[in-house]
Amino acid sequence: MIDADEVTDWLQNNPDFFHGREQLLCQMQLNHPCGDAESLLSYQLQLLRGQVKEQEDRYQELLANARENEKRLRRVERLLVCLLETETAEELVSVLAERLQNDFGLPYLKFWSYTNLNSLPRADEEIQKKQRQLLGKQQACCLSLQEENLQVLGLEDSQARSAALCLLSHTRPLGLMVLAHPDPLHFRYHQDTLFVEYLGSVVSRLLSKDRRQFAARQA
Incomplete structure (x- = not known):
């Protein structure tokens, strides 16, 4: 006598068995819950439709992410162009603050x-x-701000509850850049810091240039 496992194995090896035997499919009933499905064929169709819908949702999500990434890239490009046009550290800080506020919130x-x-x-x-x-040993990090941290960073409680920090350096440490937000969850521990590090790298080189000019004027 053939058992259920043998039938399952045989059907898996012969997926076209029901082709031309639709009447047999219509007579088969599934014991497990399957919604409104009344046959194996309709249940299989239901599953396929669900998979197609899932893939479509995933595609739309990827497309939306790609569009958002493109918008971010455009904003970063505008920011870099504006920074490269600055001539002093004071102007650089002013332009950077304005662009971060307007383009990145x-x-x-x-x-x-x-x-x-x-x-x-x-x-x-x-x-x-x-x-x-x-x-710590990181180039950049994100953290929630406590009262003692606010004092160390020169911020006020009304201004910032979370921040992204980046060490500025170019052949030697130059300083610290702090991006702060009043939302305590805007910058979170273990959050990716790639953008902050990239921005810090550009700013470091521009500030290093200003430092050399300042030293030359003092000589």
């Missing part, structure tokens, strides 16, 4: 200088040490 920007950067607030050794401790 980031309302607060703070810079700290660890060297001679014209017009930027200088962090003393104690402040530098505490700021570097927040970064």
Whole structure:
């Protein structure tokens, strides 16, 4: 006598068995719940439609992500062009703050200088040490802000509840860039920092150029 497993194996090896035997399919009933399906054929069709709908939803999601990424890329391109047109550290900070606010919805920007950067607030050794401790061994990080962190970063409670930090460096540490947001969940621990690091790399090179010009004027 043939058991159920043998029938299953045989049908899997002969998927076209029911071709031309539709009447047999109509007479078969499934014991497990299958909604309004009354036969194996209609149930299979129901499953296929569900799979097609799932794939369509996934495609639309990927398409939406691609469009959003393209918009972000355009905003980043505009930002870089504006930064490259600046001539001083003061102008760079002003333009960057404006573009981050208008194009990326980031309302607060703070810079700290660890060297001679014209017009930027200088962090003393104690402040530098505490700021570097927040970064740990990372180039950039995201974190929720507590009262003690606000003081170290020079921010007010009404301004920021979360922030992205990036160490600025070009052959040597130059300072710290702080992007802050009043939403405590906007920047989250373990959040990707690729954009912040990329922006920090560009800003570091522009600030390094300004530092050399400042040193030349002081000589």
